[in-house]
Amino acid sequence: MISVTDLKNYVFCPYSLYIRKVLNIGERVTEYMLYGREVEKERIVAFLFRALNGEKLLKNLHMVSRRLGLSGTVEYVIVDKYGYYIPIDIKWTEATRPRRDHVVQVCAYALLIEETGLGKVKQCCLYYVSRNEGHLFRITYSYSMRRLVLKILEEVKNMLKTAVPPRHVPDRRQCSSCPLALQCPYRSY
Numbered sequence: 001m002i003s004v005t006d007l008k009n010y011v012f013c014p015y016s017l018y019i020r021k022v023l024n025i026g027e028r029v030t031e032y033m034l035y036g037r038e039v040e041k042e043r044i045v046a047f048l049f050r051a052l053n054g055e056k057l058l059k060n061l062h063m064v065s066r067r068l069g070l071s072g073t074v075e076y077v078i079v080d081k082y083g084y085y086i087p088i089d090i091k092w093t094e095a096t097r098p099r100r101d102h103v104v105q106v107c108a109y110a111l112l113i114e115e116t117g118l119g120k121v122k123q124c125c126l127y128y129v130s131r132n133e134g135h136l137f138r139i140t141y142s143y144s145m146r147r148l149v150l151k152i153l154e155e156v157k158n159m160l161k162t163a164v165p166p167r168h169v170p171d172r173r174q175c176s177s178c179p180l181a182l183q184c185p186y187r188s189y
């Protein structure tokens, strides 16, 4: 079973998934970091609920599609006043535009929401937090976005099945911000 996080890591850098899942190397995250972010997330979600005309808030929604071989747990889903489901992802990043790996991640949640029959999705949201600022990005969940997620899912399945290292040229700037940089044998210096 492939997870949505696997898809996100693969889109960030295929080696990032390869070394985690095939070479079994992972980064460390402290409990302190996790706790601080959880507290802040609750405040952000309350703001998003109002901004998106929320009627209902779902938390930690775990979804599995055996047909697709895909699973994932989305932390927050807002159901708006029209009954549409909006998966939300909050990220701590200095990025000023939606990152492709984040877009694929949140759209993969949308795919699972529809695939498991929970509801219909028209948009997904990314909320970026940097220093004292926050930026909301609305991503249209279109047919082409759905197809992109399915295509990436197939690529990931193929890579994990064959265990062949991906063909990819690492990007030095990306490597410098990668949590696996210290352990990664493919890192670009």
Ligand code: SF4
Residues within 6 Å of the ligand: 013, 014, 015, 016, 017, 170, 171, 174, 175, 176, 178, 179, 180, 181, 184, 185, 186, 187, 188
């Ligand atoms: S250090 Fe660079 S090559 Fe290695 S996983 Fe991270 S981004 Fe990819």
